[in-house]
Amino acid sequence: MRIALIDDNEIDIFVNTKLLETSSITAEISSYLNPLAALDELCSKEIDVIIVDNQMPEISGYGFLEKIIECKQDDLPLMIVLTASVHEELREKYKGLHDQIKLWEKPLNVEALSSLLAEA
Amino acid sequence: MNKQYLLYVDDEEPNLVAFRAIFRREFNVITATSAEEGRQKLDDNPEVKVVISDYLMKGITGIEFFESILEKHPYIIRIILTGFADQTAMMDSINKARVYRFLSKPWNEYDLRQTILSAIELYDARKNIAKHQKELENSYDSLNQFVHKASNEMRSTLVSMHGIVRLAKLEDSDNKNMNYWPILEKGIMQIDLQLRNIIEHYESDQRIGVSNKIDFNEIIQRCKQALDSFQDFSNINMNVVVRATESFYNDPFRIQLVISNLLNYVGDQINPDKGQINLDIEVIDGKSGVQIMFTDDDIGIENEQLNGLFELILSKGNNQDISLYLVKQAVENMNGTIDVTSIPGEGTSFNIFIPNNQSEFHANSSN
Structure with a gap:
């Protein structure tokens, strides 16, 4: 299992990495503070789960996943967007991009992630 | 000091000449012999603060002339000169044309000068108020935007802190400090709720014309979970x-x-000594909308507290809950109504009506 965390906030990266590490999920975790660098790397790398922050200065979570969907096409990873608050409009917007995208509130809910992975 | 601009309209040329002879040293006097010329001169001279008009002119009264310039020049102060002995008929027109003063002809130089001077003062004061009003609106808007932005930024930091606390709870599970984390977490979540309220209040105020189908069961469940x-x-x-x-x-x-x-609000108000209380939440069809009722059998609210229940009272040492203020603002933004009845010792009932926007929705979706 390979999980990528993309967030411009260092604390959130730290917390989410730790939360994943201490959870029952066994995974190789890669984290990126710079989403553009992450895009470069992830497009040419196999990845199972992408957890991305909705709001980043260089590119939004939406723009980020748009690019991921473009470069991954048939081999789409599980896509989770984290945001401080979930709005109906934001949910619709992501649904419009891809109906499998999950929009979750911060901080990352590891239990929900592991049951999601169990379903898959 | 700069000479102030006046416009004098009179269809009798000699009156204009006499007026100009007396006042030209003190004021910049502009004259016109007809209403039409008067309007033209006003357009050409935006500096004009006071317009003086003869009452009875060829084909038009001074009142009619004033009415015709009201919309374009709302701040200009209007003075009527009249030879009529009986002025009661004209008094009715004061409101219509918003005339500042009636002066009788032939005019007295001293009276006219004093009237013009106080008219200029009034003009300046009105202009000043309008300017301040505009500034006030602008700063109110920027303050709102600032609070909205600051709240979002504070939330984002707070959510990170929340993550740290969660992590600490996990890693520290054997430690005796364990008891502290849930207290800290609860505090963080309470601040977070306050910040969310501020953000939602601002966003609710800004929204126009959003209309979707509402599933009340789902919304109620989601609110409870959150x-x-x-x-x-x-x-x-x-x-x-x-x-x-x-x-x-x-x-x-x-x-x-x-x-x-x-x-x-209901959760906050529950009296822990009362034991179990019942809360009925009912949503039923009403005339062109829905009726939402929250009825509890808790201790109720005293009559004197009932009046100010939906108001935002920000006083020192009063940890007021802004929930009900937000509820009322949102209901009013939807053109709905809210009222509350309570019997101390028996319970409280909130009754909300919200109109159905179905027709609007169809109108929107068809274009």
Whole structure:
């Protein structure tokens, strides 16, 4: 299992990495503070789960996943967007991009992630 | 000091000449012999602060002339000169043309000068008020935007802190400090709720014309789940009945804001000594909208507190809950109504009406 965390906030990266590490999920975790660098790397790398922050200065979570969907096409990873608050409009917007995208509130809910992975 | 601009309109040329001879040293006197020329001169000279007009002119009265310039030049102060002995008929027109003063002809130089001077003063004062009003509106807007932005930034930091606390709870599970983390977490979530309220209030105020189909059961469940982590509902037997059969359309964001804040208010008010209380949440069809009722059998609210219940009272040492203020704002933004009745010792009932925007929805979706 390979999980990528993309967030411009260092604390959130730290917390989410730790939360994943201490959870029952066994995974190789890669984290990126710079989403553009992450895009470069992830497009040419196999990845199972992408957890991305909705709001980043260089590119939004939406723009980020748009690019991921473009470069991954048939081999789409599980896509989770984290945001401080979930709005109906934001949910619709992501649904419009891809109906499998999950929009979750911060901080990352590891239990929900592991049951999601169990379903898959 | 700069000479102030006046316009004098009179169809009798000699009056204009006499007026100019007397006042030209003190004021910049512009004259016109007809209403039409007067309007033209006003357009050409935006500096004009006071217009003096003869009452009886060829084909038009001074009042009619004033009415014709009201919309274009709302700040200009208007003075009528009249030879009529009986002025009562004209007094009726004061409101229509908003005439500042009537002076009788032939005019007295001293009276006319004093009237012009106070008219200029009034003009300047009105202009000043309008300017301040505009500035006030602008700063109110920027303050709102600032609070909105600051709240979002504070939330984002707070959410990170929340993550740290969660992590600490996990890693520290054997330690005796364990008890501290949930207290800290609860505090963080309470601040977070306050910040969310501020953000939602601002966003609710800004929204126009959003109309979607509303699923009340789903919204009520979602609101309850969102509050569950820091609001203890274990003492409340919640009974939800949704009997709205008609499709209901409105702004889901505002509906959610209303329900979530009412739930939060009820949760905050519960008297722990009372034991279990019942909360009935009912949504039923009403005339061209829905009726939402929150009825509890808690200790109720005293009459004198009932009046100011929905007001935002920011006084020192008063940890006022802004939930009900937010509820009322959101309901009013949807053109709905809210009222509350309470019997001390028996319970409280909130009754909300929200109009159905179904027709608007169809209108929107067809274009």
